[in-house]
Amino acid sequence: MTRPGAAATRHLPLLGALVLTVIALAEPLPLPDPARPTDLAGLLALTLAATVPLAFVRAQPLLTALALTTATLLAPLVYHRTLYTALVTTGIALFLVGLRHPARTAVLFAVPYVAFALISAEDVRAYGMVLLTIAAAALGAGSARRANTEAADRTAADHSYADTALAHAALGERARIARELHDIVAHHVSTISVQAETARYTTPGLSPEGAATFLAIGDTARLALTEMRRLLGVLREDLPAHTPAARAPQPGLAQLVALVDEARETSGGAVRLLVRGRVTPLDPGLELTAYRIVQEALTNTRRHAPGVAVDVELDYRETELRLRIRDCGPGPGAATGGPGGTSGHGLLGMRERTAMAGGTLAAGPGPAGGFVVEATLPLPAAPGTAP
Structure with missing residues (x-):
């Protein structure tokens, strides 16, 4: 023109x-x-x-x-x-x-x-x-x-040219860090998984509950190892193009069904996924944030109140996405470092993710007992929509 x-x-x-x-x-x-x-x-x-x-x-x-x-x-x-x-x-x-x-x-x-x-x-x-x-x-x-x-x-x-050289140097440094982190963390997480599997067969007089606990530990370790490799695949430039870890997408709300099924199998309790509103594709970063909040909430429930029933609720609204994860456990303070305690980084991580998305998060005892995590994530306005 x-x-x-x-x-x-x-x-x-x-x-x-x-x-x-x-x-x-x-x-x-x-x-x-x-x-x-x-x-x-x-x-x-x-x-x-x-x-x-x-x-x-x-x-x-x-x-x-x-x-x-x-x-x-x-x-x-x-x-x-x-x-x-x-x-x-x-x-x-x-x-x-x-x-x-x-x-x-x-x-x-x-x-x-x-x-x-x-x-x-x-x-x-x-x-x-x-x-x-x-x-x-x-x-x-x-x-x-x-x-x-x-x-x-x-x-x-x-x-x-200088910017390109600096970018290549940064990529090389990221790849080096990813390799070292993978070598260190993967070894220890793999050891945890192997020891948990071994303990199921070598511990005398182990109760069925104890065997289920060791099984959950092994499954959790393998899941952590898989997700770590997926994350490090983003940092590594020396992975072959055909390597699944280098091409696997970040999880989103479409993977919540698999996450809930996995939580149901590992915890032994009833875990339900309830969806309200009109389901629409969201920004990948927002979906990743929502997925991680639900994942961390289920992990906390499995750790501090194993076997209890959990409801995961998604409410699609015009301007926001609401998440609600509630369990029927003993509630906060039932054990040291429980969901309502101050130790650990689970709630802190959820709050940081929510804040980065411009939302709010509340966590505490439910009205009828148990523990409830509620997050509100604002949705970006559609193009041409008046503010």
Whole structure:
């Protein structure tokens, strides 16, 4: 799409050529010499040649500058006539030559003006010096502008290269941290899973409840290991493209059914998922926040009130998404570090996630006992919706 000012500037050379041509023709011309009747016609032709080519200076700066230079220098040499309008046209053309072409081209265009100033007759020598000054100034200004533009482009390219190098260095550091974190944490979490599985078979007189607890510990450890690998896959750049951990998406509300099923199997209690309102796809970051809140609430319930019934409620509203996770356990304070206690980072993590999404979170005893976590996450306004 053409900018509004581009159409106007495109016609400036033609307009300038017309104005300068009229001015040049308005200059007083000498009376024709009877012995040389073609002098007036030739001088008129050179006058037009020193102004009209300016109309093409944007498309053909070299040819335009060559034509203007020829006409400007021939008029005083052949007819002893100075064309003052040519000072303007040649200055514009030579500026564009210096701006668009290498310095050696500018030097070549300066040579005829130097020669003219040296060999011209006394009556036009002053005119020749003025021409040389204007030509040198125009060529120099154009070359300087070109050099500044090229320097700015090189600086921008250097900055871009430095930013790219810094980004690659950051990626390398992230990959190194991811590898080290995976090697350290994965070893210990895997050990926990193996020990929990082994304890089920090697502990004498283990009750069914104890075996179920060890099974839940092993399942939780494997789940933590899987999610850790999925998260570290985002940081690692050296994972093959076909590795599932490198391509697995972050969980969202669509994965809540699987999360509830898993919680039901590992805890042994009734876990229900209740959805109200019109289910619509939300921002992936918001869905991840909601998923993590439900996941952390179920984990706290399984840790501090295993086997109790839990309801996970999602309420889709026009401007917000409400989450409510309530259990039928003994409530806060039933055990040290319980859901209502001050130890641990579960509630703190949920509050931080909710705050990052611009929402609110409340956690405490339910009206009929148990523990309730309630979160309200605002939904982004639809495009074009008035605030």
